Amino acid sequence: MRELAYYEAKFEALEEIMSADERVHLINGTFLSLSPHRHVFQNLQKKFSERMFAPPISELGFCGLATGAAMAGLRPIVDLSTGSFIYEAWPQVANEAANAYSMSGGQTRVPVVFHLFHGLRGGGAAQHSGSPQAMLWNVPGLEIAIPSSPRDVKGLLKTAVASDNPTIFVDHTRLLDIRGEVPDNDQAIPFGVADIKRSGSDVTLIATSYTVQVGLQAAGKLAKEGIEVEVVDPRTLVPFDLATILSSVEKTHRVVIGDETHQSCGVAAEIAARIAESGFDKLKTRIRRVSTLDVPVPYSPGLEAHIGPSESRIMDAVRAALA
Amino acid sequence: MAAKKENPKETIELLRRMWLIRAFEEKVSALYAERQIVGLLHLGIGQEAVAVGALSLLRNDDYVYGGHRSHGHAIAKGADINKLMAEIAGRATGYCGGKGGSMHIVAKECGFITATGVVGGTIPLALGAAFAAKERKKGQIAAVFFGDGAGQSGSFHESLNIASLWQLPVIFICENNGYAEFTPLSAHTKIERLAQHAKTYGIPADTVDGNDLFAVRAAMAKAVDKCRAGKGPIFVECLTHRMRGHYEGDPAKYRELSQLAEWKKKDPIARVARALKSQKTLADKELAAMESEAQALAEKAAEFSLASPWPADDQVARQVTSD
């Protein structure tokens, strides 16, 4: 199987998606944030320029445009770029797109994808480091995909675009350059299917997005201490695959959850609640969350590193689960 | 020539301040290239006449709000450049203890209330300050800086409307440098001058050469007089150019080299220097000394910053909410 960089897999997906379906339009952004790999976006632009629209700085306006276009039969992908900018568009995403299908009694479909880069990026400070997916999980009517690997970003993006529901596609700039195996043939990954990124029998580490990669690093180091961590990646928050997680918990009896949304009402909080509700009897110790601390993200690099779900905090939590 | 109406002694001070901003920005740029500063850095090199021209006419207790390109605004309002540079370098001795960084400068003691990383984000905030100032009746006014990119934001329009309806003492200062991030204004809107929007809401507006210190001062003098007399909001649009890219590291390939050369000829600092020379107020030697002085101060600020400690990890939990 060939190995690709995450950004290469992502753009391979975009190219295949756009070639296969002329209803797909790209609105705003480069899907690369400030990554130096601009050439892949420019290649896409050369091929599909009539289906790519660079709007003014009007997030509310262009997220509404994308939603309306989806209602009228296009399948737009909006790049909000910095995840915190979805706050400018919140009414259109949460109050219009999310509600349209349900409140129309199932008549109006909204096949729009809202793509964003979340999380701690290194010097982003408070306003450019948001992880809005926890808040968005609390808005019924939105699907949420959150890849962590080259294979997953390609497969999930395809499903996101094919879905008739409004989908939030949660990406992370720190994933763009990681490398991984990507199958040659076209493979969409269904929503609601978690992935066991690493097998282990001692502790179940559930992680999302870039924290999956951090977790794998931590697991590698813990293996040298004789601890075998099973890393489970939900890949989508909505729909959510609880069954795979519970099977893992059945095996290990110990859970640590690593995620970059802030602790209160964060992604880890919801996952912990679901496990506690359905798998309480399988647990031998309390669930431990390793989330970003409940503070506005500080600028200084040391402070920023301190508040996130770092490798050391994850390792400490795993060891504590076994103590 | 406008310089004749200005007091030469005052002009010298203004030039000194413009040089300080220029030297500061160049120093910060050098530190960034050495990776002593991380994150996003947006420099105002070339836009010094707007900052100094506008803010030299305000009181210490007037409220000033900025955007992501606001180092110069803070300096022109009277910020301590040591604390400012230390903040940009993420040190504990910075204005915000290293928590804000370049885009979130706060220098309250001199009336620079806050900057923001969200385009146009402080415009509604400035309205609030103006509202409070109006209630307080001490003659205070508010001023907010933003770029041409903010003109397409809905909240900019909402703010113009409210400021006009309530006749708030706020001066909208638009630095129209022709680019919103990497896109020329013309690709974002059919409107060439943002002053047009102000007029739509019944707000008197002026468009001036933002690289002419005296033109900016003249427009601001009128604006400040009107505002303090309770005659409502004013809009001042300053046409200028940023000599660097949107952020440090942006190769600015979207800009014609000839355009850059054109604007170099209009360098605001050089123009003031020429004016003082032609009036025989200052000679080449004295002008050169001014430049060196500014660079020395910037150098000292850099030494101070790099010698300052990083904020301690436990600082993340402090100042999240007020005690």
Next chain:
Amino acid sequence: MLPNLPRENLLELCRRMFTIRHFEENLVLLHDKGVFGGHYHLYVGQEATGVPALSCLRADDYLFTTHRNHGHLLARGVEPKRLFAEILGRVDGLNKGKGGSFHSVAPSLGFLHSSGVVAGIIPLSTGTAYAAKAQKNGRLTVCLFGDGSLEEGAAPEAFNIASLLKLPLLFLCENNGKYGAGRAVAAAQSSSMAAYPLTELPKAYKIPAQQIDGMDAGLVHATISEAVGKIRRGEGPQFVEAQTVRFPGSETNWPTVPKPTNTALAWDVSDVPEKAREWYHSCDPLLIYIRELVEANRANRDEIAAIESQVKSEIAAAVDFATNSPYPKPEEAERDFFA
């Protein structure tokens, strides 16, 4: 004036205006009897805008409207019984009871989505216009909203994008803010919008904009026809502000009906409570239209009364249908929120 249309079309417009009027008046009765809860907004007093305007559209055009949507849906041809049922939250409603008044849809008639958030639909309308342009299907989008929407940032953002992309989009702003009868057209003004007249806002983006008397069915028809023609020829977005005098029954917190409408009111308002009399006398577009039909010899009073009578029966039957329609099962709340 009357629209420049054949008699049968004029009578059809009359029938639709009556439909809206009697629908709304019956809705107030239903609400006051406690048959449904939740807030709702009447289109009474604006019939001469919605009905002629929407008659200029193609069957496959898109329409977006707001909380004041009953008139638009009915003008376009939605069955009154399905709309009643939706507002009553019944299973036979347009949205199976899941939307209510604010969110009633009729996709086959071009209403894909309705929003109760002021200006919520304005960005969406740029989307369907964008899609129509991309798909080259000639479909036009009409964005129907009130003067209040212009205070939301979403409106200028949408104007900018629409003008930038030359979208096939008609912005139809219904300014029902004229207070009192007999004021000149230009005197309508919003007290919470500094731009005046409102047409200055789209004009700032070089979108052609005009103000018209929304109570004049003929003027509305002619203006909208022309605007629609321009859009279909690819000239880009157009903006029309149609002004009406706010219906007295919409001035209170909860809608009321000062006097149930009937054809005879067009010539004798002595029965109307004094506070509302001037409005029915001079500002009721439906009554103005009826008078004009008669004065122009396009119809006589009896014909019009007969049309009204038929409408009233239809509405009565629609009310019956809706009140007898069952409520959806509670479990339905947990279904159908994902495609």
